[in-house]
Amino acid sequence: MVDVTQQLxxxxxxxxxxxxxxxxxxxxxxxxxxxxxxxxxxxxxxAFGAYLLLTEAGVNFWLALLIVPVGLAVVGMVLERxxxxxxTRLDPLYNFLLTFGLALILQDAVKSQYGxxxxxxxxxxxxxxxxxxxxxxxxxxxxxxxxxxxxxCVAVWLVLARTRVGMIIRAATERPELTRALGIDVGRWxxxxxxxxxxxxxxxxxxxxxxxxxxxxxxxxxxxxxxxVVVIGGLGSIFGAVVAGFAIGMVQALxxxxxxxxxxxxxxxxxxxxxxxxxxxxxxxxxxxx
Amino acid sequence: xxxxxxxxxxxxxVLAAPAALTARGLAKQFRGFRAxxxxxxxxxxxxxxxxxxxxxxxxxxxxxxxxxxxxPSAGQILLGDRDITGLAPEQIARLGVARSFQITNLFPMLTxxxxxxxxxxxxAGQGFMFWRSDRLLIEHADRxxxxxxxxxxxxxxxxxxxxxxxxxxxxxxxxxxxxxxxxVLLLDEPxxxxxxxxxxxxxxxxGRVRAGRTVVLVEHNMNVVASLADRVTVLQLGxxxxxxxxxxxxxxxxxxxxxxGEPDAAH
Numbered sequence: 351m352v353d354v355t356q357q358l359x360x361x362x363x364x365x366x367x368x369x370x371x372x373x374x375x376x377x378x379x380x381x382x383x384x385x386x387x388x389x390x391x392x393x394x395x396x397a398f399g400a401y402l403l404l405t406e407a408g409v410n411f412w413l414a415l416l417i418v419p420v421g422l423a424v425v426g427m428v429l430e431r432x433x434x435x436x437x438t439r440l441d442p443l444y445n446f447l448l449t450f451g452l453a454l455i456l457q458d459a460v461k462s463q464y465g466x467x468x469x470x471x472x473x474x475x476x477x478x479x480x481x482x483x484x485x486x487x488x489x490x491x492x493x494x495x496x497x498x499x500x501x502x503c504v505a506v507w508l509v510l511a512r513t514r515v516g517m518i519i520r521a522a523t524e525r526p527e528l529t530r531a532l533g534i535d536v537g538r539w540x541x542x543x544x545x546x547x548x549x550x551x552x553x554x555x556x557x558x559x560x561x562x563x564x565x566x567x568x569x570x571x572x573x574x575x576x577x578x579v580v581v582i583g584g585l586g587s588i589f590g591a592v593v594a595g596f597a598i599g600m601v602q603a604l605x606x607x608x609x610x611x612x613x614x615x616x617x618x619x620x621x622x623x624x625x626x627x628x629x630x631x632x633x634x635x636x637x638x639x640x
Numbered sequence: 641x642x643x644x645x646x647x648x649x650x651x652x653x654v655l656a657a658p659a660a661l662t663a664r665g666l667a668k669q670f671r672g673f674r675a676x677x678x679x680x681x682x683x684x685x686x687x688x689x690x691x692x693x694x695x696x697x698x699x700x701x702x703x704x705x706x707x708x709x710x711x712p713s714a715g716q717i718l719l720g721d722r723d724i725t726g727l728a729p730e731q732i733a734r735l736g737v738a739r740s741f742q743i744t745n746l747f748p749m750l751t752x753x754x755x756x757x758x759x760x761x762x763x764a765g766q767g768f769m770f771w772r773s774d775r776l777l778i779e780h781a782d783r784x785x786x787x788x789x790x791x792x793x794x795x796x797x798x799x800x801x802x803x804x805x806x807x808x809x810x811x812x813x814x815x816x817x818x819x820x821x822x823x824v825l826l827l828d829e830p831x832x833x834x835x836x837x838x839x840x841x842x843x844x845x846x847g848r849v850r851a852g853r854t855v856v857l858v859e860h861n862m863n864v865v866a867s868l869a870d871r872v873t874v875l876q877l878g879x880x881x882x883x884x885x886x887x888x889x890x891x892x893x894x895x896x897x898x899x900x901g902e903p904d905a906a907h
Binding site for chain 2: 514
């Protein structure tokens with residue numbers, strides 16, 4: 351029993367990463383209709399950014415948690431202006447190719463510079479050790495990650511649901527042309543939203559650095575699962591991305607416990623089942639796909 | 641002012657009015673064909689001006705040109721005296737031209753109140769100033785309540801538009817148009833796919849919204865055109881076939897031929 355609850359907790363923590371990454375993908379897809387294949391690469395850059403800041407400049411985890419996502423968000427905005435934006439008028443396939451190529455370039459650039467070996471990144475002193483959660487001892491850092499991921503997801507939801515900019519983003523996601531016909535400059539929001547999504551990926555990367563191996567392929571390994579999460583949650587559904595992220599995290603953790611041999615493919619079996627049952631995903635709407 | 645004796649005179653009065661919206665030599669070249677081919681159009685202020693014509697006549701393209709959703713290959717568009725050729729859709733909207741779309745007039749997941757608030761935000765040209773929105777938002781929220789009440793939707797303010805019954809969706813569209821308070825309203829097939837009862841209700845709604853505004857209407861239903869339009873422009877193959885009052889246009893042999901699709905119709 352303790353094993354199960356502990357695994358579920360692990361699942362929630364892993365789900366937190368999936369949810370933050372899927373959230374960024376969903377926001378970008380909603381606003382730009384671009385599937386960002388480079389999302390995993392930016393997660394990897396987030397972790398490397400934290401590692402490099404520490405080793406090259408002595409910047410600690412807490413500052414990196416602020417600097418790296420903001421820096422990557424700026425990089426994302428520049429990329430959107432310089433490349434993505436130019437291709438949005440063409441077939442979406444061009445942006446798939448662009449972001450896919452970008453992912454390969456970023457990953458190989460990091461690999462050629464820093465090699466394929468995992469880089470060590472120690473937990474911040476404040477979050478070292480473990481916490482007694484009643485049933486079991488659990489690492490403090492993991493608890494922090496879970497709480498942090500939940501706070502990020504709730505904050506994004508509040509911004510989207512309660513603020514004017516959130517209203518505009520939801521409107522532009524559903525009906526870009528009608529939004530413009532109401533006199534709202536949708537184009538103004540495209541670049542910041544892309545940057546925001548990239549920043550979220552970077553944030554997840556920094557959080558991953560102390561508990562997962564920092565290496566060039568870390569994003570590529572994870573991003574396939576994140577795509578499955580987005581599809582299960584419903585393409586373009588922000589709520590679906592978050593819920594599916596945490597759910598898939600737990601499915602993977604339970605898979606590790608009960609069917610370790612199949613734990614890697616469990617997500618994709620689940621995706622196939624969900625798609626057979628609901629072709630637009632759990633929270634997707636048919637119209638979003640057209 | 642419009643008592644029944646004077647109602648018959650409206651077209652004449654309208655003819656004398658200055659143009660609210662003018663197109664000069666407007667053309668749009670797509671790959672291989674000209675969807676709109678040198679259209680001159682003058683929409684008198686305060687009039688309801690219908691654009692009719694068979695499928696492929698260029699009506700929707702002309703609408704997209706007038707509202708800035710596509711850029712013309714040639715020609716000029718004037719709003720009053722102001723040249724709006726080549727402006728972005730949101731800029732044209734803020735100058736007082738509101739448009740509807742054939743099918744998707746609402747945001748399915750946004751609440752009725754959010755619809756109206758969006759339109760108010762867009763109209764104020766502050767769609768982007770979210771950080772200084774506190775005071776304005778309250779103003780907008782109050783105004784939104786008023787507008788919703790004026791179309792009988794106050795009870796449905798917090799419900800996603802998707803879940804509203806058909807008639808209330810139409811009412812919400814009206815509230816959207818009123819929120820924008822446009823000088824010129826472009827309506828793309830407002831009665832498409834409707835049954836007779838809804839057509840009547842929509843004609844009545846348009847009759848209400850048109851007060852003090854100019855309306856350009858793409859419409860297939862000739863009864864709707866007959867009851868609303870002061871002027872009718874018939875388009876064919878991207879060009880103006882004929883323009884006039886409904887009665888004269890209806891009986892024109894060219895128009896009859898164009899609608900029946902006779903081969904000698906195009907001259």
